[in-house]
Amino acid sequence: MSKDSLNRLRLRIEDLDVALLKLLNERAAVSVRIGKLKGQNGLSIYDRSREEAIYGYLAQHNQGPLKTSEINRIFSEIISVSRKLQSASARDDSEPRMEWAGDSDTSALSGKTSVYGILGNPVAQSMSPLMHNAAFRSLGIDAIYVPFEVKDLESAVAGIRALQIRGASVTHPFKTRILGLIDQIDVTAKKVGAVNTLVLEGNSIRGINTDWTGAVRCIEGLLPIKDNHFVVVGAGGAARAVIFGITREGGKITLVNRTKDKGLALAEAFGLPFVPLSETENLSGDCLINTTPVGMYPNVEEMPVPKGVVSRYKAVVDVIYNPFKTRLLREAEAEGCLVANGFEMFVFQGVEQFRIWTGRQAPVELMRDVVLERLGTT
Ligand code: ATR
Numbered sequence: 228m229s230k231d232s233l234n235r236l237r238l239r240i241e242d243l244d245v246a247l248l249k250l251l252n253e254r255a256a257v258s259v260r261i262g263k264l265k266g267q268n269g270l271s272i273y274d275r276s277r278e279e280a281i282y283g284y285l286a287q288h289n290q291g292p293l294k295t296s297e298i299n300r301i302f303s304e305i306i307s308v309s310r311k312l313q314s315a316s317a318r319d320d321s322e323p324r325m326e327w328a329g330d331s332d333t334s335a336l337s338g339k340t341s342v343y344g345i346l347g348n349p350v351a352q353s354m355s356p357l358m359h360n361a362a363f364r365s366l367g368i369d370a371i372y373v374p375f376e377v378k379d380l381e382s383a384v385a386g387i388r389a390l391q392i393r394g395a396s397v398t399h400p401f402k403t404r405i406l407g408l409i410d411q412i413d414v415t416a417k418k419v420g421a422v423n424t425l426v427l428e429g430n431s432i433r434g435i436n437t438d439w440t441g442a443v444r445c446i447e448g449l450l451p452i453k454d455n456h457f458v459v460v461g462a463g464g465a466a467r468a469v470i471f472g473i474t475r476e477g478g479k480i481t482l483v484n485r486t487k488d489k490g491l492a493l494a495e496a497f498g499l500p501f502v503p504l505s506e507t508e509n510l511s512g513d514c515l516i517n518t519t520p521v522g523m524y525p526n527v528e529e530m531p532v533p534k535g536v537v538s539r540y541k542a543v544v545d546v547i548y549n550p551f552k553t554r555l556l557r558e559a560e561a562e563g564c565l566v567a568n569g570f571e572m573f574v575f576q577g578v579e580q581f582r583i584w585t586g587r588q589a590p591v592e593l594m595r596d597v598v599l600e601r602l603g604t605t
Contacts, residue, residue, distance in 0.1 A: 234516045251305070258309040266317030271592045272310055273599050274572070275448060278297075281306065296561035303552060303560065314596065318546045335352040341370040342390065343584060346383055346405075346425075347398035351372045352524075352549070355396050359575050361597045377401065384408045388430055394584040395425040396577075397434075399520075401599035402464030409434045419471040420496065421464040424580050434446050435583060438468035441575035442546075443476055449542045449565045450514060458483060458510050458540070460531050461494040461518035465546050469518055470497050483507055485519075507532045511539035514558075518546050522553035530555050538562040548573055551602055574598060 265272055285302060286295045345355045351374065359372035370393070377383045380401055387395060397405050402421040406412060409422070410431040416422045422434035446452055446469075457465055457473050462484040473480055474497060482497075485504045486491025494501035502510060521531040527550050537543055543559035546569040556566040574595050581589035 260315030262316030441572035
């Protein structure tokens, strides 16, 4: 190839890059306008069906030579940037409620303020304080929600009674251990075998599980649960909630776990077939669900199953939402699978907690947006 023709091709690339740059900025300007409209009308920034529609028309119009999976990868980044732009412009143009979203104004606290919190370790990364505080403030409820990094769970539970903490979320690694330390456990939480929500009633602590409702809602956004076959990876608290929800809605499950004993124990409790993680490649089904922390920030290049496995499923769900799209979901999308992350699960377990604690309908859109905005900036 002559040097001249190489230079000519490079100049052509440069022209195309400049044209693409112009189009990308035009697209970004439209996104900002959409964000403003969403902000003014109190609509959620994240709209999964709209994002799916975008991938749909891209696949329809794609004439190659780029593969649809390659186009999807590129647009996944464009859409992610658009979401951030929309969040920022929605905040600028929204009703005053958004002013409450991220601030840390404590001047309104008094001796009458109800205290809620989250018990976990670690807990610094939790989005629950942001989400619940935004909800309390937007509805003018005199309450605050704080993170508690728990060193000693038994003492923490005693502290809830002693300090009259009205309610708490329970997260990793305490969702099953808490069962033996509280006074009452809801029938559903008993069946799940895990508690993620505590309510103080007088001096008695009641444990509830709201994780499973979030899981059902998330999965049903992709495919019907009834009569479909789900392969669930992991045997911790998150797996229990997912398994309970799917079983309750009439789905079939195969359980997969790294540690055989732990996996077998959970499989037996729910009457499920068990397969060790090392044999996942022999499995297939309608939907693969990851409930392990593998792939979570900062280990974002890790995957709970080998790469090729995702092509054996129509849909793939990851309970992780930080990063918003794990490597598992990116690989699945490239294979043409429907995907969902743990974002909706997380928001809806919180929405249900809020209803239980306050007796009020939660401001769902606001709760979604504050978490989305924070995720977009980390
Ligand atoms: P949670 O209650 O939040 O679901 P957990 O009880 O610690 O968390 O459960 C985490 C699950 O992820 C477990 O099933 C764990 O597998 P093991 O039973 O073998 O410990 C699984 N898990 C965690 N890290 C993993 C890894 N690196 N590879 C595979 N599975 C992993």
